[in-house]
Amino acid sequence: QRKQPTEIVNIDVPSKYGAWATNNKTGVSGGAIDMDSRAAAEKAAIKNCEQGGRNAPCKVAVWVRNGCIAVAQGKSGKKWTAFPSAKEPGLAEADALRQCRASGSSQCSIVANEGCSMPKY
Known part of the structure; x- marks a missing residue:
């Protein structure tokens, strides 16, 4: 009996991006997940943060490709x-809290639950 050769099939799965933006003076922030590019994620995060210009200017604090933000x-x-964090699924919230505590801040808590931007198969 002859073995059939193994066929390797590459499947192109587009990446997904997320971003978090904040206005450091007011503390207002906003994010975006499941975007098709980093630029689109950053633009949407800034738009969500600025809320029609009322909270401008907002700047991107963190972005992620195929991962999660908290x-x-x-x-x-x-x-x-x-303290934003971009990590693999299940680790972003713990990392954000770790950063907060490591800074010496008190009353550290999650203000944006983990949101993930992962490829869709």
């Missing part, structure tokens, strides 16, 4: 600071 917030003195 954001923790903590207090240092009277100032609240956001």
Whole structure:
């Protein structure tokens, strides 16, 4: 009996992107997931953050390709600071909290639950 040769099939699965933007003066933020490009994700995150210009200017704090974003917030003195994280699924929230605590901030908590941008098969 002869073995058939193994056939290798490559499947092109487009990447997905996500981004998180924030206005450092006001603390307002917004994000986007499941976008087809980094540019589209960043543009949508800024648009969501700025809410029609009321909260401008917002800047992208973190972006992800085929991964997840979560954001923790903590207090240092009277100032609240956001700690965004981009990681693989299941790790973004823990990393955001770790960053917050490592900064010496108090009252660290997740303010944006993990949102993932993963390829669709």
